[in-house]
Amino acid sequence: MALSAMADEVGSVGGGNGVPDRNGKPVQQPNSVLGPDRGGIVEDLPFYHEPVLKREVLAALKPGFGKQFLDGTTGGGGHSELLLTAGAHVIGCDQDEEALAYATARLGRFGDQFLPVPANFADMEQVFEEIGVDRVDGILLDIGVSSHQLDEARRGFSFSKDGPLDMRMNQSAGQTAADLVNEEDEEELGRIFREYGEERSWRKAARAIVSARKKEKIETTKQLSEVIGSVIPKTSARNPATKIFQGLRIAVNDELGRLEEALEKSADYLLADGVLAVITFHSLEDRIVKQFLRRTSQPYIDRPEWPEPKLNPDYRFNLPSRKAIQPSEEEIEGNPRARSAKLRVGVRIGDQ
Ligand SMILES: C[S@@+](CC[C@H](N)C(=O)[O-])C[C@H]1O[C@@H](n2cnc3c(N)ncnc32)[C@H](O)[C@@H]1O
Structure with missing residues (x-):
């Protein structure tokens, strides 16, 4: 346009x-x-x-x-x-x-x-x-x-609020975070979490997503947080999904x-x-x-x-x-x- x-x-x-x-x-x-x-x-x-x-x-x-x-x-x-x-x-x-x-x-x-x-x-x-x-x-x-953007659950940027797994800053174009999470292969998801999320457990996170989505499509922030929480332990310093969400957001928007x-x-x-x-x-x-x-x-x-x-x-x-x-x-x-x-x-x- x-x-x-x-x-x-x-x-x-x-x-x-x-x-x-x-x-x-x-x-x-x-x-x-x-x-x-x-x-x-x-x-x-x-x-x-x-x-x-x-x-x-x-x-x-x-x-x-x-x-x-x-x-x-x-x-x-x-x-x-x-x-x-x-x-x-x-x-x-x-x-x-x-x-x-x-x-x-x-x-x-x-x-x-x-x-x-x-x-x-x-x-x-x-x-x-x-x-x-x-x-x-x-x-x-x-x-x-x-x-x-972070505070609005419906924008899908926040792991602490349930909403659609979107994360697009421009809501009229491009792939959503749900598209990436459900369609990219394990290797590419791992790269996103490693390079953009700087998450040390990138391999575990990618593997858990690929296994979880075989049972049910991952469409909400809550679903994704739960999958990540099942393989990366919570620490007092931060929620296990923090870096995974950061990586996805950067990838979705090619920041x-x-x-x-x-x-x-x-x-x-x-x-x-x-x-x-x-x-x-x-x-x-x-x-x-x-x-x-x-x-x-x-x-x-x-x-x-x-x-x-x-x-x-x-x-x-x-x-x-x-x-x-x-x-x-x-x-x-x-x-x-x-x-x-x-x-x-x-x-x-x-x-x-
Ligand atoms: C940190 S906020 C800016 C806040 C702003 N300086 C203020 O005083 O309210 C970042 C904003 O930049 C926009 N943004 C991020 N990347 C962009 C890009 N590549 N092109 C245009 N807008 C972008 C986001 O949609 C968001 O609204």
Whole structure:
């Protein structure tokens, strides 16, 4: 489906069908957004997601009037709201149409400063082409699932709530977790649990699933948790299904592949001094971002067999810091889900 048609299905904000221009109306609520997230000032909206590292994201992206950003993971709209409140225009992208509908309602007061676009951020070239924007001042990716997705049993992400074994962020496309669990062979299931779940008992889990599904199709989160619980012992630290669910979620949504694609494309859509800011929640994702920024931030590359260093053809970013930015103790206390968040930032160099 064309992005514009998908946008129509989700609905646009305040008649804001057009490309956000650089002369939007100032919106004065500078102090309303750094406290706990209550779904913005639209009071009848339920809680959706508490955005992490708010101050740090603002410090990295430096939003302001006349600036334009791609929020590739709009979710409940918390980070988008920060940028909008600072006067910037935001192209708000999410592959979950439920998320975008929520963010659209929440951010309606910003009119055409906010442009919701239902899309996968890895398809950013289509997004930019369809809305006619060449480059932006910043791209934010806040990877992973939202609290809403995790907490809604019917989305199938949670082993602690019974629901259909779905786990698709984009509910209108692709295979569900139930499809994988019932159709993939033991070897492939084992690979998913080993590589994406980093589960030590991946072999046992895959074998138990293949044996259980011969008796009865595995269609719910409860069924899958029980199968896993029968072969991986519960510890006080975590539920035995934790890593199995993580692995399946990553596979269902091709999370690592889509992240890699987006990172590779990002530099083409950033202005000079434009900022790429990526928040991750586990080491598999963080490693991808860290290695990408390392490879693209070295002006020269050297190999022992070369007589001298050569210009790095992938050089695109300068790094304000090589270290990831992590939440303060205070933030973690208020929002335990922020515990494993890491923010990495690259600043686009001018074209050479
Ligand atoms: C952690 S939440 C983002 C929360 C958001 N920053 C906020 O302040 O509410 C991640 C969101 O990104 C979306 N998402 C994850 N991967 C995506 C992708 N490849 N393309 C588009 N959206 C994606 C999910 O559907 C989810 O809504």
